[in-house]
Amino acid sequence: MDYWLTVFNEVTWRQFREMPSKICAYSEPRGGRFAKIEMDDRLICYISRKMVWAGVLRVTGDRFRDQSRIYEGGNFPIRFPVEPLIVRDIDDAVPMSSLEGRLTFFPPGSTSKSWAPYLQKSPKKLFAPDAEALISMIEEKGGEQRGHS
Numbered sequence: 001m002d003y004w005l006t007v008f009n010e011v012t013w014r015q016f017r018e019m020p021s022k023i024c025a026y027s028e029p030r031g032g033r034f035a036k037i038e039m040d041d042r043l044i045c046y047i048s049r050k051m052v053w054a055g056v057l058r059v060t061g062d063r064f065r066d067q068s069r070i071y072e073g074g075n076f077p078i079r080f081p082v083e084p085l086i087v088r089d090i091d092d093a094v095p096m097s098s099l100e101g102r103l104t105f106f107p108p109g110s111t112s113k114s115w116a117p118y119l120q121k122s123p124k125k126l127f128a129p130d131a132e133a134l135i136s137m138i139e140e141k142g143g144e145q146r147g148h149s
Contacts, residue, residue: 002036003131006043006057007122010090012071013047013054022084024057025076026122033123034063034078043082044126044134046119051112052093056135057082086138094137102137103130 006024008016016022024043026034037059045055061081069075096115101108104127105118118124126134 002038002041003126003128003135004037004041004043004123005046005119005121005126007046007048007119008054009048009073010050011073013045013090015071017087019070022057022082023070024059024080024082025070026078027074027076029078033125036125037063037080037123042085042131042135043080043123044131044138046096046122047090047093048119050090050093051096052090053096053134053138054088054090054093055084056086056138058085086135088138088141092141094134094141099134099137102133105130 006026016024039059039061041059043057043059044053045057046052047054059080060083064079065077066079067075067077096106096112099106100110103115106115
């Protein structure tokens, strides 16, 4: 099992949470990263601009292509069916600011200028210890919502 960063914004996170069938969708690929995502891999959900970690999804099927619009702000034709393992409201998510020194890409004393570029390409394979730390912190956050949308 591998771990992948997947980036949402406030609007797409709300739209994802409201969809009856859970699909994680991406823009056209650059490189071969989509081919490496497999069944049971985990997608760790980061909400850009709010700078919080809000969910963990499990890939439940093969990649497919669909041109129908499911998110505002663009066409995201590369898709994976997913099962939500943990889904949080943005207000109940783990703030990036609380993770200084706890992730390899956010060492002590660094600023958003050093870690923000790391979180810009989605999906991006995450270093397993970072992903496991993120999952643990998302699980521990109060008001847990396991498997709910």
